[in-house]
Amino acid sequence: MLVSIYRYNPEKDQTPFMEDINIDIPEGKDLMVLDVLHLLKEKDSSVAYRRSCREGVCGSDGLNMNGKNGLACITPLSDVVKKDKLVIRPLPGLPVIRDLVVDMSMFYKQYEKIKPFLINDTPAPAIERLQSPEDREKLDGLYECILCACCSTACPSFWWNPDKFVGPSGLLQAYRFLADSRDTAQDERLADLDDPFSVFRCRGIMNCVSVCPKGLNPTKAIGHIRNMLMQRST
Amino acid sequence: MVASVTSLGRNGLYDWMIQRVSAVVLAAYSVFIIGYLALTPELTYEAWSGLFAGTCMRIFSLLALLCLGAHAWVGLWTISTDYMKATGVRFIFQAACGVVMFAYVAWGILVIWGL
Numbered sequence: 001m002l003v004s005i006y007r008y009n010p011e012k013d014q015t016p017f018m019e020d021i022n023i024d025i026p027e028g029k030d031l032m033v034l035d036v037l038h039l040l041k042e043k044d045s046s047v048a049y050r051r052s053c054r055e056g057v058c059g060s061d062g063l064n065m066n067g068k069n070g071l072a073c074i075t076p077l078s079d080v081v082k083k084d085k086l087v088i089r090p091l092p093g094l095p096v097i098r099d100l101v102v103d104m105s106m107f108y109k110q111y112e113k114i115k116p117f118l119i120n121d122t123p124a125p126a127i128e129r130l131q132s133p134e135d136r137e138k139l140d141g142l143y144e145c146i147l148c149a150c151c152s153t154a155c156p157s158f159w160w161n162p163d164k165f166v167g168p169s170g171l172l173q174a175y176r177f178l179a180d181s182r183d184t185a186q187d188e189r190l191a192d193l194d195d196p197f198s199v200f201r202c203r204g205i206m207n208c209v210s211v212c213p214k215g216l217n218p219t220k221a222i223g224h225i226r227n228m229l230m231q232r233s234t
Numbered sequence: 235m236v237a238s239v240t241s242l243g244r245n246g247l248y249d250w251m252i253q254r255v256s257a258v259v260l261a262a263y264s265v266f267i268i269g270y271l272a273l274t275p276e277l278t279y280e281a282w283s284g285l286f287a288g289t290c291m292r293i294f295s296l297l298a299l300l301c302l303g304a305h306a307w308v309g310l311w312t313i314s315t316d317y318m319k320a321t322g323v324r325f326i327f328q329a330a331c332g333v334v335m336f337a338y339v340a341w342g343i344l345v346i347w348g349l
Contacts, residue, residue, distance in 0.1 A: 157316070160316040160317065161315070161316065193246075194246055194247055195238065195245065196238050196241045196244075196245070196246040196249055196312075196315075197238070197315075198246070199246060200246035200247070200249065200250050201312075226247075229246075229247045230247065230251075233247055
């Protein structure tokens with residue numbers, strides 16, 4: 001199989017380039033893209049990429065494979081390879097540090113902005129803050145985000161305004177705390193999202209939904225945030 | 235919170251609502267005009283000018299015109315802040331859009347009300 005991989009080493013290369021490498025894929029096995037990267041690294045140890053858990057939990061190996069973002073460790077070749085060719089690029093829209101490794105600072109900055117922690121100004125109870133099973137259910141589909149950045153880097157609004165638009169991942173997390181019955185800072189959180197960029201740059205094209213490796217729906221969460229902003233202001 | 239002094243309402247929710255409400259008005263106006271044209275077999279100058287002579291139609295047309303201006307401003311402002319990264323270019327584009335839209339709205343009012 002022909003693997004075309006994005007290469008860039010700022011210490012050596014003037015500009016990024018695509019390198020074509022032929023890889024022998026073992027017969028009768030549907031390897032994951034991460035396995036192909038391991039085979040690549042055996043051939044050329046200078047290829048740089050991030051990986052950790054190799055089972056879709058840590059979110060380290062978010063990559064663009066044949067034009068679609070996803071986690072290399074849980075993406076089988078049968079899902080992405082077309083005409084016996086696999087094109088691997090770093091996540092789009094973020095600065096490349098080297099080869100497939102991108103600088104995620106902008107992504108984390110947006111995550112920080114939504115205050116991703118529980119705020120509760122009432123006195124702490126003796127043991128823990130209780131939540132009814134119904135209220136807990138509201139967090140399903142929100143808390144599972146692993147911050148792999150596949151969604152935000154598939155979003156054109158995030159490409160054009162990564163410093164101002166929170167992005168699908170950050171907004172999914174914003175709603176995760178807005179929907180939490182134990183949080184008392186709903187009004188302040190909404191006040192921080194009321195500007196023309198943070199939430200309203202979402203144009204609902206749903207790229208985020210189509211690439212999320214955990215099957216989450218940031219567009220739906222953004223819709224809920226819009227409704228909360230409407231209820232607060234009208 | 236990202237402040238912006240050039241957006242229509244300086245507030246994301248306000249701009250978003252204006253865009254949605256104006257879209258509904260423009261859709262209703264378009265359906266009405268297309269329906270009128272389709273259901274009027276022989277369209278004469280008298281019938282066409284008679285349609286726009288009624289106060290209700292003038293108010294409806296003025297509403298559609300103002301909605302078009304607001305809708306276009308929100309849309310073009312969004313496009314300019316997406317694709318124009320140089321502040322000078324963006325500002326000139328936004329100023330030009332503002333002037334052109336004002337001219338069209340003012341001209342439209344003159345046409346509709348026959349002032």
